[in-house]
Amino acid sequence: MAAEGNAKPAKKLNLKENYALLTRGLGWEPSYEKKEDIFRNVDFEGVVIHDWDKWEDPFRLTMDAYWKYQGEKERKLYAIVDAFQQHNGQFNVTDARYVQALKVFINGITELEYDSHRGFNMLAREFPGVGPRIAAQMQSLDELRHATTQIHTISQYAKYFTGMNEFPYQFDRVWYLSIPKSFFEDAVTSGPFEFIVAISFAFEYVLTNLAFMPWMSGAAFNGDMATVSFGFSAQSDEARHMTLGIEVIKFLLEQDPANVPLVQKWIDKWFWRGYRLLSLLATMMDYMLPKRVMAWNEAWEIYYEQNGGALFADLARYGIKPPKRAPETIAEKGHVAHQMWSVFYANRDAVGFQMWLPSDEEMAWMSEKYPDTFDQYYRPRYEYWKAQEAAGTPFKNSTLPQLCQVCQWPCLFTESGDPTTLSLRESEYQGQTFHMCSDGCKDIFDDTPEKYVHAWLPVHQIYQGNCFLPGVDPTAPDFNPMVEALRYMGIKPGVDNGDFxxxxxxxxxxxxxxxxxxxxxxxxxxxxxxxxxxxxxxxxxxx
Amino acid sequence: MPIKAITPDYHGDFKDGVEKFHGNQIVNIHWEKHLMFAWPMCVPLPPAMPFGALIDGVLPGIFGAHPNFKQIDWNAVEWKTSKGPFKPDLAKSLTDNGIGHKTTISFRTPGLNGVGGNAVC
Structure with missing residues (x-):
């Protein structure tokens, strides 16, 4: 008894001590391997770091606290998902058009969470600083959790609606899903510093509020309690990710003046790539939500022009300027959602969801929200198409598009100052021609053509004969390349697509x-x- | 500035060289001021195809649904590529008209600028 009575329980560490041991205590100076052999990928981009200990950890989260918080959030989320399923919550949304937006989400966005998980996993290995490695490791786990919770939540919809049952297969094959896929694969194949500037700063910090605020409120407003719940469950993680984004930028800029032009170049590039990706959200917000909360141009004004403006004013003291192509995004804000919906509608037999023309009520809303553009440029087109539908000769396009070598969108965007002229850009490189949709994408191609010549452009792949299932004979008399390419992509013509x-x-x-x-x-x-x-x-x- | 990569002298292979298209070349065709067709149309064509066959055999399948299409006076059409305006010789091949792999051809039809003169249609 005496011996037991003398044994004092180990002193419980306070949070600060616990965190110090986790982040600094676990890092050690290697004795029998050279540091540059262990961290092989931190130098080639040219970023100069003098002192990793200057890293200010934006959130002092210990591993045990992390598991506890995440575990609690999971329990709450899955309780809601269970209740949603038991009460057939999928039928409580406004109407079945709303579900088409979920198809775009599960097929095109959820896989990005998984790619992000991969990217941060690599950072957790590659950064010599322990603080950023721990932060990257936690974010890697967060992203995996986001992918998982989205899949579990949307699976209930997949039991009742078309087009959501083959999302991982489709992500790698469907022609327009190469847009999100190529975005993240460009980031993941960059160096660690470019990746973290691209994803943590340009995407998470500058742009992601657009996805979380108007899109999640749109889900709530349309009765989709399941999507709102995974959104809320992810939101505290997102707040952490955004904090990481701003900390990374300040750390890089404060470490060495030589980092400033590199960071500026990556901001210019990834702001533009992120903006082009989010253009998809513009059309989802304006056209796919039966009840709308906010128009894309309003969201862009609040979340980029105002918030982003304040951010870049703050970063000016480091010599950082607002993204080079920000003015183009502002010039396009009254057009992009309408241009995109038009091409989806015209090509409704080649996509994986169903399409419709905006109703009179919706067009009245758009006239009000887009007084400078909608009635002049887009209403006449929709009215013509409505008349064509009524006449029994609905308009359809059946020819594949010229794609942008960088963002992989079709070259469908117009000149900033002239909405009736397509913005077509070209570069010659080693005797070959490459097409871009904009000056923003041309800047990126011209900077590193060595990388983008390698882009897997679905349209060209189809024409090269690489997008057909085994056993398909392109020389057969009844061979239909469009139908065969859709089969290869996992899209059932006439079931998954066409008219709503x-x-x-x-x-x-x-x-x-x-x-x-x-x-x-x-x-x-x-x-x-x-x-x-x-x-x-x-x-x-x-x- | 050359790309910075972990592999020295990194260079991705060219995914879309003309040799990969089974004897065809890629041609993109854009009808200006008819933005119902909201992108340049990408088609694989034999380089030896006469330009006239492009007009008679290819363009109707792409743009024929447009009410302006039947009204086009092909002698009045203005053609251009990124290298500037050109006048095609209809009897000569695409190659002999300067149309190479991945060339984008834009054409304008004077007097015909969309349904009801509205270039967005």
Whole structure:
């Protein structure tokens, strides 16, 4: 007893001591290996770091606290997801058009979380400083968690709606999904400093609020409690990631003046790449949310022009200027969502979701939100297309696009000062021609053509014969390259795509919920009972 | 400035050299002021194809749905590439008209500028 009575329990460390041991105590000077042999990838980009200990850890989170917080968030999230599934929450969203936006999300965005996990995993290995390595390791785990929670949440929708069941397969093959894929693979194949500036600063700090604020409030406003819940569950992680982004920039800029031009170049490049990627969000916000919370141009004003303006004013003392191509993003803000929706509609047989033309109610909203652009440039096009639909000759494009060698969007964007002229750019490199969609993408190509000549452009791959399933014979008399390419991409023509009206999703929605699949157009089928828009109800009311 | 990479003298291989297109070359065709067709159309064509066959055999399949298409006076059409305006010789091949692999051809149809004269349509 005496011996036991003498044993004092080990003193519990306070948070500061715990964190110091985790980040500084675990780092040691190697004795039998050279430091440059251990950290082989930190020098080649030309970044100069004099003292890794000057790294100010933006959040002093210990590993045990990290597990505890994340565990609590998981429990809450999965309780909500369970309840969502038990109560058929997928039918509580505004209408079945909303689900089309989720298809874009699960097929095009969730995989980026996973790529981000890979990228931060590499940083957690490659940075010599312990503080940033711990931060990168935690972010790597966060990103894996985000991918997982999104997949689990959206899986409930996949049981009832088309186009979400083959997301990892499609991400690597569908022609327009090379846009997000090439964005992140460009980042992951960069050096560690370019990656962290690209993702932590340019994407997470400068741009990601656009995804989290208006998009998540849009999900809430349209009754998608599952998406809102994974959004909230990720939000405290995002706050940490953003803090990491700003800390990285300040650390690099304070370490050595030689880092300033490198950081500026990466900001210019990744702001533009991130903006081009998020243009997808512009069309999701303005066209795919049946009830809208905010127009893209308003979001851009708040989250880039105002917030970003304040940020770059703050960074001016380091000699950092706002991103070179920011003026183009402002000039485009009244056009980009409409241009994108138009091409999705025109090419609705070649995408993995269903399309519709905006209703009168929606066009009135757009006229109000986009007084300088919508009525002049986009309403006439939609009205012509509506007339074509009514005449039984709906407009469709069936020829593949010229793609941008850098962002991989089709070259569909227009000149800043002239919305009736496409902005087409070209570079000659080693006797070959390369196309870009904008000055922003041309800057990037011209800086490192060695990297971008290697881009896997889906349109060219299709024409090279690399996008057909085994056993397909391109010399067969009935060979249809478009149908075969869609099969290879995991898209079922006529089921996963085409017109929303008459689609399996729209028809099933009305059968299962008795509510219109498109709240603006009234009922498509007799299955709808509880709306004033059906002929019976209207007649009864009149009687 | 050359690329900085962990491999000395890194250079990605060219993914889209003309030799990979089974005898065809890539040609992009853009009808200006008809933005319903909102991108240059990318098609693989034999380099020996006469320019006239491009007009008669290829363009109708791409742009024929547009009401302006049947009204085009092909003698009045203004053609250009990134190297500037050119007048095609319809009997000669794409190659002999200076159309190489991945050339983008833009054409303008004077007097025909979209449905109802609206270039967005």
């Amino acid at each position: 009206k008459g689609s399996a999703d729209a028809t099933n929605w009305e059968k299962w919920t008795s509510r219109p699949a498109n709240i603006h157009e009234g009922a498509y089928t007799d299955a709808v009972r509880d709306t004033a828009s059906t002929a019976d109800v209207t007649a009864r009311k009149a009687g």
